[in-house]
Amino acid sequence: MAKSGWTVETVPFYAKPFFWIYGYGLGFIAILLFVTLRLTCRIVVVGAEQERALPNYIGCLWHDRVMTYFSAFIFIRQRKQAWLNHAAAYMKPIHVVIKFIGVEKIILGSSGHQGKMAADELAGYLKQGYSTMINPDGPYGPKFEWKKGALHLSRQTGVPILPIKVEARPYWKWPSWDRKWVPYPFISTIRITYGAPVYVKSENFEEELRLLNGKLG
Numbered sequence: 001m002a003k004s005g006w007t008v009e010t011v012p013f014y015a016k017p018f019f020w021i022y023g024y025g026l027g028f029i030a031i032l033l034f035v036t037l038r039l040t041c042r043i044v045v046v047g048a049e050q051e052r053a054l055p056n057y058i059g060c061l062w063h064d065r066v067m068t069y070f071s072a073f074i075f076i077r078q079r080k081q082a083w084l085n086h087a088a089a090y091m092k093p094i095h096v097v098i099k100f101i102g103v104e105k106i107i108l109g110s111s112g113h114q115g116k117m118a119a120d121e122l123a124g125y126l127k128q129g130y131s132t133m134i135n136p137d138g139p140y141g142p143k144f145e146w147k148k149g150a151l152h153l154s155r156q157t158g159v160p161i162l163p164i165k166v167e168a169r170p171y172w173k174w175p176s177w178d179r180k181w182v183p184y185p186f187i188s189t190i191r192i193t194y195g196a197p198v199y200v201k202s203e204n205f206e207e208e209l210r211l212l213n214g215k216l217g
Contacts, residue, residue, distance in 0.1 A: 007087040008095065008108065019089060027096025030070075034097070037071035040185040041168075045072075047194035050162065054197060056080070056131040057162040058150050062216050063138035064178040065166035070097060071183055072166075072190045077102035082125035082132055084109060084118055086139055105130065119149065126157040136212075143178050146213050154200035161208075163195035163215035193217075 006012075011019045051057070061069060082105035083098055085091060095106055105125060109118025122132060134153075136146045154161050166181075168190050174180040183190055195215050200208050 006089040008089050008092055009087065011089050019092065023092030024096055026093035027100075030093055030097050031074065031100050034067075034070045034074040036185055037183050037188075037190075038074045041071065041183050042189040043072050044189060044191045045194075046191065050194040050196060054131075054160065054162065056126065056129050056159055057197060058126070058154055058159055059131065059133040059162045059164050060136050060150050060212070060216065061133070061164040061166050062144060062178075063135035063141070064143065064180045066135065066180065067174065068166050068168045068171070068181045068183055068190055069164075069192075070101070071168075072192055074101060080104065080130050082107060082122060082130040084122050084132065084134070119153065123153055123157050126153065126159045131159075136216075137178075141177060144213075146209060148209065151200045151205060151209055151212075154198070155202060155205060158199070160197035160199045161212065162197050163212065165191075165193040165195065165215070165217040167191045167193075167217060 006015070008023075081103040083103050084107045085095060085098065087108035098106060107118050107121050107125075109121075126132065132153075134150045136150050137144055150161055153159070168181050168183040168188050170188055171181040171183050174182050198208055198212065
């Protein structure tokens with residue numbers, strides 16, 4: 001499906017049975033993996049008061065830490081969340097995982113696929129009190145290069161960026177472009193560190209872009 005050019009909304013009727021089997025089948029397997037890791041890994045959360053004190057926020061973590069993040073939060077029902085996610089058909093298993101953790105709104109779009117329209121829709125939800133999660137170097141990198149989308153959203157909506165540093169020790173690397181971190185069951189410790197919220201304005205935009213690069217680990 002990755003090479004088909006289909007999105008989750010344009011899969012033709014003759015391919016939909018295979019699409020649903022693929023999407024929900026792999027999604028269920030991923031959920032089982034994350035549940036196993038959550039039950040068997042040690043979870044440490046630092047700075048949780050930073051998150052609790054905010055009515056809503058734009059959470060940011062590196063793209064290579066998303067599997068570790070899901071492992072830590074697979075049982076946590078996210079409060080009033082709207083997430084931007086790639087519309088490609090091969091992303092359906094990830095959409096299933098995101099829905100499982102309680103994200104209410106999945107907005108289909110990314111750079112190269114109705115990105116501006118999707119970002120405007122997400123901004124509307126942020127103004128209504130929703131939070132979101134963004135990988136500032138995703139979906140295709142370059143790795144650890146902070147793109148400006150999250151800062152534009154913060155400046156446009158007044159919602160702060162919440163840096164989230166995600167670590168696992170020990171871990172192995174998934175064979176993807178960003179070499180995603182995956183904890184080991186029973187022996188890994190997952191550490192989630194919330195940083196201080198960052199309110200982006202026109203006058204501090206470039207300075208905050210420079211400083212934020214060092215806040216995700």
